[in-house]
Amino acid sequence: MARKAAKKTTAKKAPAKKKTAAKKKTAAAAPPAKAVKVTAVAGKTVTASALLQSVADHLGVKKSEAKAMVEGYTDVVKAYVMKGSKVKIGDIGMIMIRARKARMGRNPQTGEPVKIKASKKLAFRQSSVMKAQVMGGR
Template sequence: MNKKQLIDAMGQHSGLTKKQCGAALTAMLDAISRSLHEGDAVFIPKFGNFSLSYHPSKMGRNPQTGEQIEIAGQNKVAFKCAKALKDRLQA
């Protein structure tokens, strides 16, 4: 499902217009991104948890030259599925 399909599904289930659903989805995604950028986790009941996970720098190898290089540390987004969503997917 892509963003357009998600907006269409939101409109069918909520009775809102596609424009309103698109604005709501964009606002929600922006709020999640902003919160993660500030280092805060985002918990959505019955859906899951978004959080940042730091991966420290490590040594890697350039596949073309075989030269060792350092891969910089970085934050990655982690998602942990809520039990309610997990149960629904198993049904």
Template sequence: MRKPELASAIADETGLTREKASEIITAFTDQVSAAAARGDDVTLIGFGTFNVRKREARSGRNPQTGAPIQIAASRTVGFKAGKALKDAVK
């Protein structure tokens, strides 16, 4: 499901227009992004938690040449599904 399809489904369920539903989705993703940039977790009870994860620096190999390379430390966003979401997928 892509954003337009999600906006349409939300609009159908809530009675909002597709444009308003799309604005809400954009506002949600903007807020999750801003929280992640600050290093904060976003927890939606029953759905899941978006959190910032730290990756240590490590060595790797260039897949084309096989030459060793150094991979820098970085931060990434992870998602851990909540119980209700896990149960819905079963």
């Protein structure tokens, strides 16, 4: 038996792993945003069809796919806004519902006081980035 004890082998241990600081995963560098090509004329209203075509061209997808994406996005935004959340849309701004209190107003023709009921309204607040672009650096 003594002989068996002498032959007893020890299990090899795996080499201890060095403890290193966890590497931070950085987001893959996004390719530079390609310029959006628009064919709008100043002062003209852009139709939904023209907007969808621009989105499709920008993303390189079919117009029907762009329509599905845009409609899905707007449905989600509407759902959040209707629940009372403020929805920030990139560097464009924020959409929200604002409550308006009941107040007294005047009939402009007769001048008599009129009660105005409390109401809600859809509001948009532009971002500082968008404001700077619109103002042109003033």
